[in-house]
Amino acid sequence: MNRALEFAATVRHDGHGGIEDALPTVAALEAWSGVPATEALLHAVHDLRWAVRSLMAHASAAGTRVDTPHLRPLDEALALVNAAAAAAPRAAELRWGTPPTLHHVDTATPGERLLADLATDTMELLAGDQAPDLRACPSPRCIRFFVRTHPKQQWCKPSCGNRARVSRHYHRTRD
Secondary structure, eight states, rough: OOHHHHHHHEEOOOSSEEEEESOHHHHHHHHHOOOOOHHHHHHHHHHHHHHHHHHHHHHTTTSSSSTTTGGOOOHHHHHHHHHHHHSSSSEEEEOOSOEEEEEEEEOOOOOHOOOOOOHHHHHHHHSSGGGGGGGESSSSSSOOOEEESSOOOSSSHHHHHHHHHHHHHHHHOOO
């Protein structure tokens, strides 16, 4: 799975009309990212995640879903993602030897690098070859995004397709 999609999927429908956060604590963020975390980094990750989800919702024409009230306006989301990517610059440096070697100089903290990498992964997804295939899952109670891998793919995973078919059947027989 694309890292930007994996990051966006750390928020999901809880099955009861609400949202479940897979990164609610500093410990959960550390376990997910492998980076030492603080409360400030957790807050920044949450802000970036909603910006990323906002851009994905806009790009996929997601419509109204349970996460819609949390989404940011397009210009605000775009500014946040661009700022996160720019906050951790990395420069190439040539070191002379036999043979010469290329090194990358990075003065960013691990937290800044995590935010920058997640933002950059999002940019590469939204501006890359997979962008036209980015979709918001239309299944009831699903708020995931996915990249369509087959022309007939409609849902993010088979269980969402099953849920949609069961819902249609229920409404056909009850209405």
